[in-house]
Amino acid sequence: MIRLRCLWNSALPRHRFHSSTLIGSGLSARSLLRMKSWLPILWVTCLTFITSLSPSFAGSTVLYVSEAGDKRIAVYSLDQATGELTRKGDTTLPGSPGSLAISADRRHLYAAVRSERQLATLPVDPTTGQLGEPVITPPGINPVYVHIDKTGSWVLTASYGEGAAAISRIQDGIIVGAPVVTLETGKKAHSIQTDPSNRFAFVPHAGELNKVEQLRFDPVTGKFESNTPPYLPGGPGHGPRHMQFHPNGRWVYLVNEQGKSVTHCDFDPDKGTLTQRQTVPTVPPDWDQTQGSCADIHVSADGRFVYASTRGHDSLATYSVHQETGELSSLGQTPTEKTPRSFCLVPGPAGSGESYVVSAGEGSDALIVFKRDIATGKLTPLKTYPCGKGPAWVMAVVFE
Known part of the structure; x- marks a missing residue:
């Protein structure tokens, strides 16, 4: 102002x-x-x-949506008072975008361009949230997931097709060149994430390998090496896909693609290793366990609730978190759009709690906005919006 x-x-x-x-x-x-x-x-x-002359997007909330079928990233504004979405524009890419990440200063958006085996950097206008012309890397691996390390100097990617994790350099906010490191981790590597200290990295593997690769990460040189033990085995038929750290840094939650469940792990910050503690289902007991698969997971900023999406059942499961043990208690499921591959909790302005959740229906080409009760974690559907084809990722950013 x-x-x-x-x-x-x-x-x-x-x-x-x-x-x-x-x-x-x-x-x-x-x-x-x-x-x-x-x-x-x-x-x-x-x-x-x-x-009234101040920039219109200062303090506003922007939603970025990877519309994979249309090879573009759409930009929406979200009204924090009502939850209303308004489409503001879109930017075309050379291939189908997937996973997204944003720089800490909110000036660069990073996208996986899966169909072209590339990464894209898009400048972000801090006054409008709009995206500029993308800078595209040479072909590398097929990136199913992108993650920016805590220094902002490296982008870490996982490749489902190649069964590998890779590291690319970021200079002046732009991803430059092909990956500087590629490490084979096995089939169906589905995501990658560093720990809060930025010294360790984890790569969940869905499917038959059914594991979480445990790596040491050097943020100075941008290199990986296997930790000891090198991986955490998944439970029978689990297939871990995505993971999120609890805000306290001591607990990790895995969403299991084949297992239609969420696993709570303890995290050892000195050794950089995970220990399984509990697994809870994402679907009701009477659901046909041969149907459906889990996709995404998020933890509320206050650490009191965990949410996970299940495709086929087409729902968001809600759990309360025991604040002393990290264990989960199911609060039920909320119906969402068809094939909820991705969803996000929308940060509140000035660090306030997340009052909205947006889920992308990959199978219905639609976005649905939920009102979230910060005290109880309950989700109430507000409105559904048509979007482009095959929304594969949705991410909310608050511009202070």
């Missing part, structure tokens, strides 16, 4: 007024008092006018 201070110009001569001066000028004391009474009104009017 632009702030205005009304001051006398110091370059102008100043006068001391006495009653004789007022009489001589033709201004009565009553007239002066009337003029004085107008000053607050003038001040408010002037301030309102200047404030």
Whole structure:
């Protein structure tokens, strides 16, 4: 916001007024008092006018959606008072976008361009949230997931097709060149994430390998090496796909693609290893366990709730988190759009809690907005919006 201070110009001569001066000028004391009474009104009017000139997106919430079938990333604004979405534009890419990430300064958006085995950097206009022309890397691996390390110097990617994890360099906010490191981790590597200390990395593998690769990560050199033990085995038929750290940094939650479940793990910050503690289903007991698959998972900023999506059942499962043990208790499922491959919790302004959740229906080409009760975690559907073909990723960003 632009702030205005009304001051006398110091370059102008100043006068001391006495009653004789007022009489001589033709201004009565009553007239002066009337003029004085107008000053607050003038001040408010002037301030309102200047404030209206502020950038329209300052303090606003922007939603980015990878519309894979249309080879573009769409930009929406979200009204934090009502949850209403308004489409603002889109940017075309050379191939189908998937996973998204944004730089800490909110000036660059990073996208996996899966069909072309490339990565894209898109400049972000901080006053509008709109995206500029993409900078595309040479072909590398097919990136199913992108993650920016805590230094902002490296983009870590996982490749489902090649069964590998890779690291690419970021210079001046732009991903440059092909990957500098590629490490084979096995079939169906589905995501990658660093720990809060930025010294370790994890790669969940869905399907038959059914594991979470545990790596040491050097943020200075941008290199991986296997940790000890090198991986955490998944439970029978689990197939871990995505993971999220709890805000306290001591717990990790895995969503299991084949298992239609969420696993709670303890995290050892010294060794950089995971230990399984609990697994809970994402679907009701009477659901046909041969049907459907899990996709995405998120933890609320206050650490009190976990949400996970299940395709086929087409729902978002909600769990409360025990604040001493990290264990999960199911609060049920909320129906969502068809094939919820991706969803996001929308950050509140100025660090307030997430009052909305947006889920992308990959199978219905639609976005659905939920109102989230911060106290209970409950989701209430508000409105569904048509979008482009095959929304594969949705991410909300608040511009302060």
